[in-house]
Amino acid sequence: MDINLSLRHLRAFVAVADCGGYSAASRQVNLAQSALSRTIKEIEDELAVSLFDRTTRRVSLTAAGEQLLLNAREAIASFDGAFLRFQHYREGLSGTVSLAALSSVASILLPPVIFEFQSLRPNVRVSLEDGFAGEVVDSVMQGRVDFGITSLPRKKGRLICEKIAADTLTCICSSRHRFASKRSIEWRDIEGEDFVSFALSSSIFEVVEQGLRSADVSLGNITKARDIGTVAGLVSSDLGISVVPSLVLPMMQFCEYRGMPLSNPVVERNIYLIYDPETPMPPASTFLMDLLRRGPRSKFKIPNGVRWIDYPDGSCQANSN
Template structure:
């Protein structure tokens, strides 16, 4: 029997390219450069002595051999993943606790859906959530108080690794009986006549909005100023005015009262990511939750922008790097 002398990385590279039909998309999924990904595919084909992919500058397709090998590759990876999860599960049961720091706008709707799945898979693991401002989230990770965090800052911090999971626009949160609720979009300058509400100047979200509006010269005067995005949503529900919030702060499904309307000119966005201490591997339980959140974020990133009246996560242009904020 011939000895198998390729490793898991080559197999994962091939499956990623086959499933995405794109070297660029597969390289992004695997956090590799395209040349590195190509080398892995070439090594695998050389070892097998057969071409698995037909590729040109614009097209990638499986060969007959590649289609057959893809089925076996997927089966092998699925079996290996099951074995690894089994080991991780045992290790996770011994660990007992995972601590996650998370910005409130992500903690309310995005995080619970993942925690539900995590708890079903690891029923004996307790999860502690530190739901605070972005600066507190970052400091909790750096100090070791949290295993990892979910935030929109950290890209410039040498002490942490920031793994972007998706980008989102800010939307205008309004009641569904508000005249703007039926609009496909709203421009910032149209808010001059509205009772606009906002988070205070210590908030990272506020600084992102202020920076974007400063460049455009368009300002909206605030009637109410609060500390947290979720408080804003409560005021909107009460009919006290409208507010600009990250799309993720709104429910993932249709809400009986709240509607998110795209805000344009300028389009304000932020990049949400997972942050972990640089050079410190996560414990098995924390790593399992980290991976589940990463996959959930990718699913949200691939979701289309909602029609007016819906409030689901969507894609957005990359936000500018943010410094350490509250």
């Protein structure tokens, strides 16, 4: 059976039942007493029952009224609860944030930021996937995540890229290497050295290649590896030196190695917040992105050689491939 009643009807009915009369109920629901009486009559006509036993001093519920009161309270509570949950979502207080990030960012840069975020938004679930730079870009472009954090993508399409951090390239070697006693080295010092390189699929490969080209340095034997841990293991076994961003050094501490600042030139790897402006962004995700943009003014702990970049100075809309 189709019942043509609204929440307005139910709220009016509950008010009369709770107040025990029309006068007090009309003040509670902000309706004239005559309008409230018509509303109750509409309910009774629609349901073909009498809801109240009326006397000159008070109204009391009939058996049908008692049953309807239970149902009306349940319906109102369900409706109010649903819209409260929506309000929390709209204010970024609930929902899910999904993001993808470089492994070094996900393990070193993001944890204190996410901890702060969840202390402010305890009812929001954070879903984080890590990967290589191209994988992060693909996840954002295909809509699998709300936003990503990566080095500057080779193919940006319509993505917006905002530079939020940078880390300096550092030379690492085994504790037995002749560089181990040095406090710093220059790019020209690694001429002819055996070298442990990141694979082409890694964002680190490209930025290190830029440094080598700018210093016009040629290397000796080159061993390539995809994983940060593999590079660390090969270097600590004295199979070559390597050049890595400062952000990955904490991920190599299981191995014995020496790290030295690398200069002439000083080379940085830029870290970008990327997102698709045409994809709707959950409010909670916007809040987390704003926390990242406020990195320079935060107390988030970051490794030596890594720096936050003040927003919006580092922002750029990158719409070309």
